[in-house]
Amino acid sequence: VPSPTTHELGVLLATLVVVLLAAKLAGEAAERLGQTAVLGELLAGVLIGPSALNLVHESEVLHFLAEIGVILLLFEIGLHSDLDELITAGVQATAVAVVGVAAPFLLGFGLARAWDFPTLTAVFVGATLTATSVGITARVLADLGRLEDVSARIILGAAVIDDILGLIILALVSGLARTGQFSVPVLLWTLLTSVAFLALALVLGVRLAPWLFRWITRMRVRGVLIVYAVAFCLMLATISERLGLATIIGAFAAGLVLAKTDERAHIQELLHPTADLFVPVFFVTIGLKVQLGVFNPAQAGAGPLLLFTGLLAVAAVAGKLVSGLAIYQRGVARLPVGVGMIPRGEVGLIFAGLGLTAGLGGPRLYASLVAVVMLSTFIVPVWLRALYRKERA
């Protein structure tokens, strides 16, 4: 039985204490300095991680707690969202998503080709820049109390569609790497399963959940509502993951569905403290992954690598900013949507890892791609906050 020794248990508990305390202290400092709390949590991760104080190391348990954190975050955001309004924003969101996938792909591909990387490697570089990670933006919008804005709905909708597009690109690119050719059936199957899952989850969920939760609230045992709500969320997250989509898509869908039940307000209230505990673990863990050593200019060959990384970062930012131009609705600011689409996250890191495993580009290109993903994640809280502050002034 793989039971942890008491020593491992002590280390894991101590890790969790350090992560929680660092998250809240840094979050508080960030807010007092006029930034959002999430920026503090990201920096707290860098500070306590291997690059600086080396207090905390990544582990399977920490990764799992972080995953629970981002799942609960998107569940909570789903609970606060209105499915009908999201559907209304659908066409607009699709336009933003398509531009926001195509533009960074083309920019990344072009830059890598100009840097004399082979075509297949260039495809991987382009693909790495495509997928928006909605966690950061959603958290910043929540911190600023702007989740109900039209632009927030467009960003959330676009991020979901983005994930489906990213999945198709992933299927395409992994097939390319393995066989050297496209597989149309695989592509169609991927598209079909992901769209069918979302449609089924939402259509069936909205019909069945209110009935299911009325039955659950008649149960006597302590804690049924929170346990069943979270189990429902984790179930959709698991199915979503099995289909190759991100877990957070399923969690977001679960939130949208339960928002349609009579228990919405009650579930929100019960979920709040649990989310408070786990969400910071996710953001601190992102910070932990940053390896400051990669940016060290004293290392051999660091100059060209830094230049390439810088240009790639510009491509990554510009490509998503352009997606804001796909806004045709009146009265919706384009810049916040473009900035909100910038963060890349786990999916970008998965692409980069696939490329590394397939022997495309090697560890230096990998380090460069990871740095760009990190950078895109770190600038958004500052930028978005500044935009909204300016707008209010």
Place this chain on the structure above:
Amino acid sequence: VPSPTTHELGVLLATLVVVLLAAKLAGEAAERLGQTAVLGELLAGVLIGPSALNLVHESEVLHFLAEIGVILLLFEIGLHSDLDELITAGVQATAVAVVGVAAPFLLGFGLARAWDFPTLTAVFVGATLTATSVGITARVLADLGRLEDVSARIILGAAVIDDILGLIILALVSGLARTGQFSVPVLLWTLLTSVAFLALALVLGVRLAPWLFRWITRMRVRGVLIVYAVAFCLMLATISERLGLATIIGAFAAGLVLAKTDERAHIQELLHPTADLFVPVFFVTIGLKVQLGVFNPAQAGAGPLLLFTGLLAVAAVAGKLVSGLAIYQRGVARLPVGVGMIPRGEVGLIFAGLGLTAGLGGPRLYASLVAVVMLSTFIVPVWLRALYRKERA
């Protein structure tokens, strides 16, 4: 970086879904059948575990979530307890604890000697029967709404003292197994550190925590109160674990300390849904460990093993029941206290594992000891509930 693959992530999420759903369904069934929910959760663990449906396997992540569960349970119980009343119950609780350690040790030792086990092995068998696991009893008392009773305070206090006594026996027995002789300095050091930790945690905590938490409530960032309260609890649990005490002793002390702050009610309210989520994971995981195959009478040599196990179980139950006779206060029922001391848990399993590793007794004796620990855990919810029901009638 030991990051879980997406497949492992999916399995872990699915495991958690099954554990949560099974816990609440079985808990509800148990309550409707007039039993406490915790019995349903234990049986749910057996049912979904390797012995029956084989839906869920133990893993490091599940063990950690279970540990968080029992830590939050004792933290919550500490928050609902009154330190002054616990100290008042101190002498009485010590009497119960001493009898409740000595009697099962002597009975277990005597039985093992009568069964022709060597003296050192018999010491291990006796030691395995000593430590009360307060989780089950505390949960049953909470389910029945009897946590405020005098007898509940005596049981909780006795369990804490029990753990310190168990620690001393553990130091004694491991020294015996390693060197063949007692080490008085190690014994004294163990006693000193554990008593000093509890005294320091409680005395300093009660003075510093109210000041600390008044400062924390002036912070602006979301979720500070729940995060700092849980971090405080995990910190004391970690220190407790590092000193060789069970994590739950630190968690219980943290609850007692925070019960003295102005934020007590607020922390209780915020902690409630999080505890609802994690506590069942602990009890389901205990059920998972049960290997029904051990009891299979068709196996060779199962007859004598079953007989020995049965007699050992009687010794385990009788030894703790006797501890109720140490009640000298008027108006306190002896039987509920004795029954409440019966459950053995993690500490008993640690003793048994130590004996196995040291080559004392072998796998059959180990299976027997584990079965006794399990049995002692499973009978208490039924017995205690029946006692309180009879008392009310």
